[in-house]
Amino acid sequence: MITQTLSQSSISNFPPIPSTGKNINFNDSTNGGKKLSHHDIEILDYNTKENKSSEKQSKKIKISRSLKDNSKKLQSLENIQDKSLGFDIEFLDFNSNFTFEIVEIEADLPSTEIFLYLKFNDNILKITLLGDWRDNEGFYLNDFGFSVEKQGETPTSIFLLKTFWAMLGLSSKVKIQIPNLNQKATFSFDTKLDTVTEMLQIRQIAYRLMVIEKTFNTKLPFPQYIDGKYVERISYCFHSIIERKFQWICPSATIPWTATQTYLSLLPDKNVPFPIQFRPEIVEKEIFGHSINLGLQTAKIEEYLLDNFDEIKRKLSKLDGSEVLAQTRSKNGTMQIESLTTPILPNDAFSPEIQKLIDLEEQLDSVVMEKYFSIVASSLEGLTEDQKEAVLQRPNLDEDAFDF
Amino acid sequence: MPLLLALPETPIVIDTDIFSHLRNEQPYVKEEIAKYFSNTKSYPALTSMTIFEANYGINNQSAKKVTLPEQVAQFSKSINDSLIEISQILPFDQKSAEIASFIYPHLLLNESAWLRKRKSKKKKGNREKFIWQDVFIISTALAHNFGFATQNREDAEIIAKYLPPNMDLRLAIWKP
Numbered sequence: 048m049i050t051q052t053l054s055q056s057s058i059s060n061f062p063p064i065p066s067t068g069k070n071i072n073f074n075d076s077t078n079g080g081k082k083l084s085h086h087d088i089e090i091l092d093y094n095t096k097e098n099k100s101s102e103k104q105s106k107k108i109k110i111s112r113s114l115k116d117n118s119k120k121l122q123s124l125e126n127i128q129d130k131s132l133g134f135d136i137e138f139l140d141f142n143s144n145f146t147f148e149i150v151e152i153e154a155d156l157p158s159t160e161i162f163l164y165l166k167f168n169d170n171i172l173k174i175t176l177l178g179d180w181r182d183n184e185g186f187y188l189n190d191f192g193f194s195v196e197k198q199g200e201t202p203t204s205i206f207l208l209k210t211f212w213a214m215l216g217l218s219s220k221v222k223i224q225i226p227n228l229n230q231k232a233t234f235s236f237d238t239k240l241d242t243v244t245e246m247l248q249i250r251q252i253a254y255r256l257m258v259i260e261k262t263f264n265t266k267l268p269f270p271q272y273i274d275g276k277y278v279e280r281i282s283y284c285f286h287s288i289i290e291r292k293f294q295w296i297c298p299s300a301t302i303p304w305t306a307t308q309t310y311l312s313l314l315p316d317k318n319v320p321f322p323i324q325f326r327p328e329i330v331e332k333e334i335f336g337h338s339i340n341l342g343l344q345t346a347k348i349e350e351y352l353l354d355n356f357d358e359i360k361r362k363l364s365k366l367d368g369s370e371v372l373a374q375t376r377s378k379n380g381t382m383q384i385e386s387l388t389t390p391i392l393p394n395d396a397f398s399p400e401i402q403k404l405i406d407l408e409e410q411l412d413s414v415v416m417e418k419y420f421s422i423v424a425s426s427l428e429g430l431t432e433d434q435k436e437a438v439l440q441r442p443n444l445d446e447d448a449f450d451f
Numbered sequence: 452m453p454l455l456l457a458l459p460e461t462p463i464v465i466d467t468d469i470f471s472h473l474r475n476e477q478p479y480v481k482e483e484i485a486k487y488f489s490n491t492k493s494y495p496a497l498t499s500m501t502i503f504e505a506n507y508g509i510n511n512q513s514a515k516k517v518t519l520p521e522q523v524a525q526f527s528k529s530i531n532d533s534l535i536e537i538s539q540i541l542p543f544d545q546k547s548a549e550i551a552s553f554i555y556p557h558l559l560l561n562e563s564a565w566l567r568k569r570k571s572k573k574k575k576g577n578r579e580k581f582i583w584q585d586v587f588i589i590s591t592a593l594a595h596n597f598g599f600a601t602q603n604r605e606d607a608e609i610i611a612k613y614l615p616p617n618m619d620l621r622l623a624i625w626k627p
Binding site for chain 1: 467475476481485488489508517530533536584
């Protein structure tokens with residue numbers, strides 16, 4: 048079968064992850080969100096904005112009991128009598144909630160920062176609580192931020208992390224709760240759209256890898272940098288499994304034919320495009336060192352063209368069994384791939400919890416699109432129709448060089 | 452013929468007309484972009500030529516003193532800030548220039564009759580009067596390995612006849 052190529056960009060997934068809370072800046076809640084650079088995906092600084100209608104955000108936090116010895120060493124969860132500490136977060140816009148296990152608490156007295164480490168699949172999230180200590184009362188929470196302490200290396204952990212992060216960035220209202228500490232708060236976050244978009248791109252690749260994993264009962268890594276050729280192969284495998292029949296790039300190719308009656312009979316009388324279907328072949332794709340056997344696939348080209356038609360016809364007509372090189376291409380550069388024996392994704396491939404997050408895709412896309420269209424339209428905001436016409440007029444340069 | 456079909460996941464540049472329709476919130480563009488985003492999780496790219504065209508209108512108004520300088524400044528900032536946040540801007544770089552310089556003379560020499568006919572059909576001020584912008588946009592798209600989305604199939608087909616050897620343009624037609 049013809050080798051396929053699809054122009055795909057490489058993806059650099061993971062900028063350096065902050066090792067301390069120093070990368071988190073808490074602004075005054077009325078100052079709005081900090082601008083994030085394009086590459087700040089993992090250094091997300093989800094600055095909180097005041098939500099007038101939210102519940103009161105400064106509340107007593109009881110973990111001061113673990114710090115009563117005023118020790119400056121790290122305080123781990125093992126030192127806390129109640130070992131079932133959890134951190135709940137609810138995304139009202141997406142009707143979704145997460146419950147995380149707090150695996151460690153870190154504080155360095157007399158600092159007013161407390162760090163909670165949350166386990167999320169293979170990821171460790173770090174929550175920074177910023178507040179102040181009040182005599183004999185404990186810690187009052189004023190603000191908080193998220194970062195990623197340790198990022199997982201499997202498609203599932205990346206998928207979960209990116210979904211969670213995208214939801215944080217797209218939600219108009221997020222509720223957090225630490226039940227054991229009697230803490231509740233409602234926040235909203237300000238994240239640039241291109242940052243969220245990058246998360247969704249990585250989420251899509253992670254999901255596609257999850258589908259491949261489940262279909263072929265294998266485990267794949269999720270490297271920090273994914274070359275464009277792998278993005279393309281992952282896409283090919285995904286479509287082979289899910290869509291079964293799909294359009295793909297068909298580059299020009301030189302194919303050896305044999306001067307026999309069989310090949311000669313393939314030729315049309317005139318040099319016009321003709322349909323052709325390739326016989327089924329086993330297709331294998333290598334993804335991150337793992338061979339994925341897609342089974343039998345066939346390719347069909349509706350308008351197949353032979354660039355050296357006359358030469359081919361002349362040589363094939365000799366019927367002498369010699370090799371004839373045919374310069375071939377699809378007229379529109381595409382072919383239809385059909386999976387014949389490619390394994391199928393099992394019905395119950397994913398747990399209900401993960402399936403629910405998978406199913407959020409359309410909703411996430413929809414929120415992003417709404418924001419995107421709003422930003423684009425804002426560039427003409429406040430203009431009359433005449434003014435719009437004037438500013439949208441294309442340049443009319445009358446110099447001879449361009450006057451055509 | 453080096454004009455091929457853009458697939459759903461082919462990275463795409465939109466031409467200036469489609470970008471203008473997007474800014475005017477025309478439903479067909481919104482639908483196409485939503486589909487594109489669903490497939491690629493990215494937005495169509497723009498070329499630096501489109502940035503030039505997008506800024507030209509307001510600066511033209513300013514030069515003619517139709518618009519106040521402060522309005523111009525505010526409007527330009529609005530355009531350019533929003534573009535930076537939502538779009539990948541492909542520069543007209545060395546490779547783009549090489550491609551454009553190949554297309555241009557071949558197009559002029561071989562399609563003079565078509566160009567004259569095309570120009571005569573277009574009234575002055577018509578946004579589609581000139582083709583040189585599209586040559587620059589297509590050259591930039593090709594240089595960066597992007598496909599091209601436009602309403603105008605004929606223009607793209609004619610330009611694509613004169614691409615440098617071994618170069619194909621992947622085309623998507625977006626129209627109401």
